[in-house]
Amino acid sequence: MNNKQIFSQVEKIRRGLDENFRDRMVMDIYSDVENITQKTVNIGSQRKYDFDQKIDRILTSPVLGLPVMLILLGVALWVTIVGANTPSALLADFLFWIEDMLAYDNGKIPHALIMSGKWLQRGDMIEAGIRSLDWLIQIQTNKKGQFSPIGNNGWYPKNGEKARFDQQPIEAQSVLEACIEAYKITQDKKWIINARRCLEWYLGRNDMNLSLYDYKTGGCYDSITPTGINRNQGAESTLACLLSFLNMYSLDNITEIDLGLKISESE
Numbered sequence: 001m002n003n004k005q006i007f008s009q010v011e012k013i014r015r016g017l018d019e020n021f022r023d024r025m026v027m028d029i030y031s032d033v034e035n036i037t038q039k040t041v042n043i044g045s046q047r048k049y050d051f052d053q054k055i056d057r058i059l060t061s062p063v064l065g066l067p068v069m070l071i072l073l074g075v076a077l078w079v080t081i082v083g084a085n086t087p088s089a090l091l092a093d094f095l096f097w098i099e100d101m102l103a104y105d106n107g108k109i110p111h112a113l114i115m116s117g118k119w120l121q122r123g124d125m126i127e128a129g130i131r132s133l134d135w136l137i138q139i140q141t142n143k144k145g146q147f148s149p150i151g152n153n154g155w156y157p158k159n160g161e162k163a164r165f166d167q168q169p170i171e172a173q174s175v176l177e178a179c180i181e182a183y184k185i186t187q188d189k190k191w192i193i194n195a196r197r198c199l200e201w202y203l204g205r206n207d208m209n210l211s212l213y214d215y216k217t218g219g220c221y222d223s224i225t226p227t228g229i230n231r232n233q234g235a236e237s238t239l240a241c242l243l244s245f246l247n248m249y250s251l252d253n254i255t256e257i258d259l260g261l262k263i264s265e266s267e
Contacts, residue, residue, distance in 0.1 A: 019090060048224075071092065102156040104149075106136055107174030114181045126185060133178050137194050140175070147201040150221075166223040169212060172198045173240035180251050193253070198249050202241050213241055 058064050113129030116122070138160065142148040149171035150156045151163035179195035182188070197205070202220065205210040210229050212221045220232035220241035 002068070100158045102139075102150055102162075104152065104155075104168055104171050105174045106150070106171060107176070107178040108131070110136060111174065111178035111181055114178065115187055118185060129178075130182055130186065133175075133182055136175065137179075140171075141197075142207060145197070146205050146207070147175070147197045148207055149175075149201070164207065165226045167201075168222055168223050168241040169202065169244075170236040172201045173244045176244050177247055180247055183251070195248060195251070199244055202244065212237070218242075 057178075059068060063259055110133035111130040113125050113132065115129075117125030117127075117129060124260065137147075139156070140148055140150060148164070148210040149167040151165040151167055154161075154163035156162040174200035176195045179191040183191035183195070202213045204213070205222060208224050208228065210224065212229065213219075214221065214222065214233065217233065218238075222230040222232045222234050222237045224230075
């Protein structure tokens with residue numbers, strides 16, 4: 001029998017095979033391998049193997065498989081959306097709570113870290129300042145995306161609740177100046193946006209939608225209270241407000257950024 005006859009005979013046999021032949025062949029191979037393994041390999045304990053097999057049978061079961069997978073998916077979504085807040089909070093407590101309470105003028109610490117890192121050529125100090133400033137802004141931003149400083153009626157104790165009122169101009173000034181320094185280091189425009197939100201806090205984009213800047217006198221009211229504005233215009237508040245304006249507009253000259261644009265347009 002020559003090669004041509006052999007190939008012809010093989011093709012004839014192949015055509016006579018059913019569609020499941022390959023599957024049966026693979027199953028037979030696995031069965032032979034399992035029989036050989038059982039005869040030649042000595043396994044000390046079958047408990048681990050049996051346990052894995054039980055889990056596999058449950059997860060691939062047509063009855064239990066789908067519900068189990070849906071439960072696992074739900075757990076994964078919960079960890080992603082809700083559960084991740086717990087380690088994030090613990091990480092924030094470990095990294096950013098320098099003292100047991102946040103009071104006022106909180107932007108000075110990240111501002112000092114950023115400037116010191118720049119002068120000393122210490123990237124780790126700059127990174128610490130940037131991250132702490134980012135965290136400080138997050139905890140002082142309301143649901144509308146407006147700057148909402150920590151109130152002096154209780155401040156913000158560690159593991160406690162943040163006081164909403166009275167909000168003071170000195171906090172807006174310190175965070176604004178830190179944001180400007182962060183922009184100069186990183187050239188990331190998000191810091192300009194955050195600085196502008198601090199500036200606009202004086203002008204009415206705040207929790208009470210009231211302007212602290214007095215256009216008639218050029219002064220600044222002392223605080224935002226639960227009932228409105230504290231209409232006293234102290235030196236500290238006025239200086240904080242005017243310095244915020246000066247710092248922001250000097251930045252405008254440096255970066256050629258139009259501060260007249262709306263925040264939504266700059267984003």
